[in-house]
Amino acid sequence: MSREEVLRRIKTGLRGSQTNRESKEKSLFLSANDREIQGRVIRLRSELAEKKWGLINRFVDEIAKASGRAVVTKGEDEVGEFIINLIDERNVKSLAIWRTDLLTSLREFLLDKGLRFASPGSKSDMAEVNIGITEANFAIAETGTIVLISNENQPRSVSLIPPIHIAVMKSDIIVENLDQLFFLVQNSSEPTSCMTFITGPSRTADIELNLTLGVHGPKELFVVIHP
């Protein structure tokens, strides 16, 4: 079998430089114990909470640089208002939305307005959707990135197939940088089949390096922040 052959070739190739090869337990994952990690998670969260407004402002600036738009609202009513205005303005016929706690009342509000939601499980339905609404699970201030974790209530195509993507988020999910992000994702969320970083709308520069937005993914990205 090729598996054994490839591994054997690697081992043979590395022979002679085996001096540095410690056992994998030793060299690999020098993991701290769970209690220590939980302590670090709590400390990091409170550190971030203190910097809240600095992080929000940085995030809003950075997302603008990546051609996305972030709006800081005063609360739930304003979130609904922003979205309904956008729907009117863009002549939206079909929507798709994640099923999360934060989005429950928004969902009901939009249903009351007579809007209908497509099923993310159907490719043909999704192809007709104008706006996809998700909730960011994390955000990174330094890069203006939102992080979406997909699962049964949070299907990946909602942020991908429609031409407009709106992500709603709480302000306390913003971290400063990648180090903090990977630490928190690994230690405070369940592993799922897919996680996605989104930084601005889809873009390409493949024709003479001319920047063009919306080549495959959404052409517009809005991030609506709960205070």
Added chain:
Amino acid sequence: MKTKRLRFERDSASALKNQKLQGALRNATDRFRTVREKATGEIKGWENLRIKAREIKKHTVEHLDQYLEILEENIMKAGGTVHWAKDGNEACSIILDIARSNNVRSAVKSKSMATEEIELNHALEGAGIKVVETDLGEYIIQIAKERPSHILAPAIHKTKEDIAKLFAEKLNTEPGLEPEKLTNVAREKLREEFLSADMGVSGVNFAVAETGTIVIVENEGNARLSTTVPRIHVALMGIEKIIPRFEDLSTFLSVLFRSASGQKMSAYVSFITGPRRKNDLDGPEEFHLVIIDNGRSEILAHEETRESLHCIRCGACLNVCPVYRKVGGHSYGWIYSGPIGAIITPQLLGIDKAPDLPFASSLCGACKDVCPVKIDIPRVLLELRRRVKNNKRTRAGFGERVAVRLWRFSMEHRKIYSLFSSLSYIAQKPWLQEGRLKSLPLPFSRWTRHRDFPPVPKKPFRERWKEIRDSK
């Protein structure tokens, strides 16, 4: 895989004469260089990040078998399937088998150097399966039936007029469309392909052993579509794409975008761990990872050139290389171009297939200075040059060997050296034009074909040096 001997000298000579290509190369490489410099200048501790990235890669390569086994185990735990291929043919037939057993009629592909390396499109098309490249640059190249010329921007050798003409011919669009319109045409066409494809094929930027996660970076969203919409996702990776821990991604993502496109973060980064879970509404039902050796374990076996496996395919070395900037990607004859191509191609294809490439460098070291994982490319080039000259099929001809011996002999004997230089001062006279040597006879004519040779002075340097010193 049969490969003919690559002809760098011939191909680069024709690239140098192509004025349009020269302009395109200058524009693109200048732009990439400027944005890279800005991005790497803005981040604190850039040098430390590079050192850290290099150390992680070095450690990983030295424990490669162990990490690959951990990766395999974790992907299986997540419900994915792992396949191993020792070469390109085997990888192609594994992917073909997956396609056949699932009645795949069409496949969408996101950009992947590894699939180019094994000529996967050719294999799939041969079996009657439609394959569509979905990265805009790759799509352009595919309909033009050409090869990528830059690791990051595969179609940089084409002007927007070229592309408008190509689309008009092949896709029946109006002639003379602007880039934005062209992009929209591609969006529409490719949307249909995504929605109807049975299989999505992608590459892998990083594979995390600890979690069994593959990471794909992109700006367009085509990789997300390829790995989300079709029923089956096949990812292909070289054995060296692995990194040990999830947290190591922080280091590698920080250096990759800045080096590649000067971005702090690309528009999309996907972290995929196995297929969709039981109650998920979308995502592929099957996830296959094909791990391919294809000559890499041979690179690993040579400690002097092992660091070639650290490469994360950012393309920064291409943009700063005085040779790449003039000759472009196609001159390198295969999919990897620029300084990294000059070291990887001869090692993957065999030194006798690409004996010119280790010499396609001035050894200026600009590549080493920008490499995010600090590969000492000039040093590897020298080692490969040594191998070319020691290889029976590629070593220098009799004439060159005699000439080098003579040169060496005269360099070691001062009197002989002086004699030679006095002789050449006299001998050069018939060829002097306006005080320069513009066209010398064989065997020196290859030098003067592209540039003048300065004349041999009457008074050698050491005499002038002596005079200067004595006069003080």
